[in-house]
Amino acid sequence: MSQRRLCVLVTGETVELVRERFGEFQQFFERAIGDRWTGGYEAIDARTDDPARALDPGYAAVIVTGSPSSVTERAPWMLRAEEALRALVDREKPLLGVCFGHQLLASALGGEVRRNPAGRRLGTHLVRVRAEDDALFAGLDRELRVNVSHEDHVAVRPTRGAIAHLAETDHDSFHAFRAGNRAWGVQFHPEFSDEITRGYVHARRALLVRAGLDPDAILARIEATPAGPRLLENFVAIVEREGDAAR
Numbered sequence: 001m002s003q004r005r006l007c008v009l010v011t012g013e014t015v016e017l018v019r020e021r022f023g024e025f026q027q028f029f030e031r032a033i034g035d036r037w038t039g040g041y042e043a044i045d046a047r048t049d050d051p052a053r054a055l056d057p058g059y060a061a062v063i064v065t066g067s068p069s070s071v072t073e074r075a076p077w078m079l080r081a082e083e084a085l086r087a088l089v090d091r092e093k094p095l096l097g098v099c100f101g102h103q104l105l106a107s108a109l110g111g112e113v114r115r116n117p118a119g120r121r122l123g124t125h126l127v128r129v130r131a132e133d134d135a136l137f138a139g140l141d142r143e144l145r146v147n148v149s150h151e152d153h154v155a156v157r158p159t160r161g162a163i164a165h166l167a168e169t170d171h172d173s174f175h176a177f178r179a180g181n182r183a184w185g186v187q188f189h190p191e192f193s194d195e196i197t198r199g200y201v202h203a204r205r206a207l208l209v210r211a212g213l214d215p216d217a218i219l220a221r222i223e224a225t226p227a228g229p230r231l232l233e234n235f236v237a238i239v240e241r242e243g244d245a246a247r
Contacts, residue, residue, distance in 0.1 A: 004060035005040045006239070009051060011081065011100050012067025018199040025065040028191040032229045037236045047077045051084040061094035061239040064101025066189060070152055071103045071113040082108035088183065089161065094239045095183040096136075099150055102176070102185030109158035109179055116153040118171035120211045122201060123148065123218040124225060127175055127188060131166045136184050136234050137176075144227040147192035149200050154187070182242070184235070190228035197222050 008026045013019070022028065026043050039060055044053050046064075054062045064085070071078060085108040088095050097105035103113045127144045129137050144167075154174045157163065167176035167186070176186045189197075198219060201208065205215045 004058055005042045006037060007054050007056075007059040007062045008041055008043045009054050009062055009064045009081070009084075009101070010043050010045045011047065011065050011104065012069050015068075015200060015203040017203040018196055021199065022193075022196055025191070028189075028193075028196060029063060029065075029232065032191045032193070033232050033236060034229075036233050037239075046081040046084075051077075051081040052087070054084055055087055055091065055093070059093070060242070061096070061235070062088055063235075064095070064097040064104060066099035066101065066149070069100065071100065071107050072115070072152065078104065085109075085183075086160070089179050092180060092182045094235070094242055096235050097183075097185040098191065099148075099187060099189055100152075102187050103152055103154055105179065105183065105185045106154040106158045106174075106177070109160040109163070111154050111158035112156035113152050114155040115151060116155075116172060120151045120208070120213065121148050121171060122150075122204065122208065122213075123197060124194070124222045125169055125171075125188070127167050127169050129167050129176075131164060131178075134164065134166055134178060135238050136178070136186075136231060137166065138234050140227055140230060140234075145223060145225050146188040146190065146228055147194070147197040147222070147225050148188045149192070149197070150187060154185075182238070186231070188228070190231045192225075192228065194222050194224050 125148050129142050153172045164178040169175050178184050208215045
């Protein structure tokens, strides 16, 4: 049985319509991972708490959440969080950055985040996996249906340390990566169910229309995406192997 907790580094809140039914980002991850992880969870809010707390050896791993904020804002709390992420990578603590967390990790390691010239993306999309032997994508197909919600992307790839380019989409060439041996970033949301994704579309209908997108067409294409929870289970398996090796 897992003993150490999994740290969720919170970088923002979900939209109210989704929060009312499904809770916050931490609950999304807990629900998607299910009983595959038995060590419990603990949240640190990177905006108000010291993100360096995530370096505590009592945590088995760290997940960095999505956020309505933009890494391009370069807010002081983001810079502090980036410093903590660099330290986590250096210490080879298992780390998974999701959406904003993916972008923040890339920025921390020398990359650059910008508005995606392809525009806003929300709904179920196809991701092509480039890597054949990466543990996070083990057992998954080369083409995955996943749920996304973002406007920014990693425009300049990170350069600090060993970076492996893992996945791409038609609108975002750098959609997933590994830094070193135990840190990953994924632009998509493996924790988003189809219901959560539909909630985002309803909540952001006006934004989508202003962006020239058809919310009803997006809703019609949303589907269950089992690859997301499977990827999170792979991350948990990595964390548990690390824990076994340390004992």
